[in-house]
Amino acid sequence: MSAPNKSYDPVEVEALKPDAIERMRADALAAIAAAGDLEALTHVKTAHTGGGSPLALANREIGALPPQAKAEAGKRVGQARGAVNQALAARQVELEAERDARVLVEEAVDVTLPYDRRPAGARHPLTTLSDRIEDIFTAMGYEVAEGPEVEAEWFNFDALNFPPDHPARETQDTFFVEGPDGGSESGVVLRTHTSPVQIRALLQRELPVYVIAPGRVYRSDELDATHTPVFAQVELLAVDEGLTMADLKGTLDHMVVSLFGEGMTTRLRPNHFPFTEPSAEMDMLCYVCRGESVGNPDRPCRTCSSEGWIELGGCGVVNPRVLTACGVDPEKYSGFAFGFGIERMMMFRHNVEDMRDIVEGDVRFTLPFGMEI
Numbered sequence: 001m002s003a004p005n006k007s008y009d010p011v012e013v014e015a016l017k018p019d020a021i022e023r024m025r026a027d028a029l030a031a032i033a034a035a036g037d038l039e040a041l042t043h044v045k046t047a048h049t050g051g052g053s054p055l056a057l058a059n060r061e062i063g064a065l066p067p068q069a070k071a072e073a074g075k076r077v078g079q080a081r082g083a084v085n086q087a088l089a090a091r092q093v094e095l096e097a098e099r100d101a102r103v104l105v106e107e108a109v110d111v112t113l114p115y116d117r118r119p120a121g122a123r124h125p126l127t128t129l130s131d132r133i134e135d136i137f138t139a140m141g142y143e144v145a146e147g148p149e150v151e152a153e154w155f156n157f158d159a160l161n162f163p164p165d166h167p168a169r170e171t172q173d174t175f176f177v178e179g180p181d182g183g184s185e186s187g188v189v190l191r192t193h194t195s196p197v198q199i200r201a202l203l204q205r206e207l208p209v210y211v212i213a214p215g216r217v218y219r220s221d222e223l224d225a226t227h228t229p230v231f232a233q234v235e236l237l238a239v240d241e242g243l244t245m246a247d248l249k250g251t252l253d254h255m256v257v258s259l260f261g262e263g264m265t266t267r268l269r270p271n272h273f274p275f276t277e278p279s280a281e282m283d284m285l286c287y288v289c290r291g292e293s294v295g296n297p298d299r300p301c302r303t304c305s306s307e308g309w310i311e312l313g314g315c316g317v318v319n320p321r322v323l324t325a326c327g328v329d330p331e332k333y334s335g336f337a338f339g340f341g342i343e344r345m346m347m348f349r350h351n352v353e354d355m356r357d358i359v360e361g362d363v364r365f366t367l368p369f370g371m372e373i
C-alpha cells in the first residue's frame, strides 16, 4: 500500500482533476439517460460504478494524496459517485414502470371476448333420484311405464275404484281441465297421482306386469316449505300369479337398503286406499338415527322427531276390482303396488329443508349436486 507522499502533487494525478471527474460523471449520467431498458441499465451500472469504472479507479488514487488534497478529491469523487448512483436508481424506477406498463398492454386478456365454452350444468337432483329409483327396479326386471299428465278422470279415479262421490276426489284437490259434462262421460284432470299409470300398464301390457312409473303430479296446494302444487311421485305395480303382501314388504325393504344403505327396513301401518285391499301406509326406518333415538332422550333425532320412522307413502295388495276393471282375472292373478313422493324422499336424503328450493330451478341449488348419472 502506498504511503502518503508529501511531495506528491495532486494536479499530476490526471484522474482526480476536477474536469476529469466532471467528465466521468457527465459520461455516466449520459449513459444512464441513454439506457433504453433494464438490461442496458445493468450494463451501464457495471461500466460506471463497478470496480473497473473510471470513478472507482479515481477513487483508488485518493489514498495516495496529501491530507488537504485527499479531502478535496474525496469530496469531488464522492459527490460524483453519489450523483451517478442517484441517477441510476431514478432511471431504474422509470424503466421498471415502463416495463410494467408494457407488460400490462402486451399480456392483457380481453375479458369481453366471446366465451367459447358453455358452462357445465347439473342435472336436477330430483331427476337423479328418480333415475336411481328406476335403476333399482329395472335391475330386478321391472320396466319403466309412463302416462299422460293431463289424464282422463276415469284413469285417475274411476278405474282405481274411487266411487263418483268419493271424498278423495276433493281431498286430493284436483285441478279439473274439463268437467264430465264437457262432451264425454269422463272429465279430464291434471293427474293427482301416478296411480293411473297402473291402469294404463294393465290395459297395455301382457301379464305378468312389473312396472315402475315415476312422473309429475298436480294438486292445488299452495307452494310453501312442505307443499308444492306440482311434484313428483313414483309408482310401482307388480301383477303376477301368487304375489302377496310379503312380496311387497320384501320389495320395499330392498328399495330402502339400496337407497339408504344396509340395515334399513320398512314397516307397514293399516290405512285405506280404494285401489288396494288391504292397504297400508309405509314408513322407512329413520336413516339418520336408525331408530336409536326412540325412548332415548340423550340421543334426540331431528330428522324423525325421535320417532324412529319416516313416513314414505301408500301401498297395498291390488284391489281385485282394479284387476277386473282392466280385464285381469283376479282369481288367477294378484299384485301389489306402492306410490310415494320423490321430493319428500329427496329432502330426507339430502337434508333439503325447504321444498321451494327443489321447485324453483335455481342452478345455484342444483349445481352442488353435480353430475351424478
Ligand code: DAH
Residues within 6 Å of the ligand: 192, 193, 194, 195, 235, 236, 273, 275, 276, 313, 314, 315, 316, 317, 337, 338, 339, 340
Ligand atoms: N296414489 C296414492 C297417493 O297419491 C299413493 C298410493 C297408495 C299409491 C297406495 C299406491 C298404493 O300404489 O298402492 O296418495
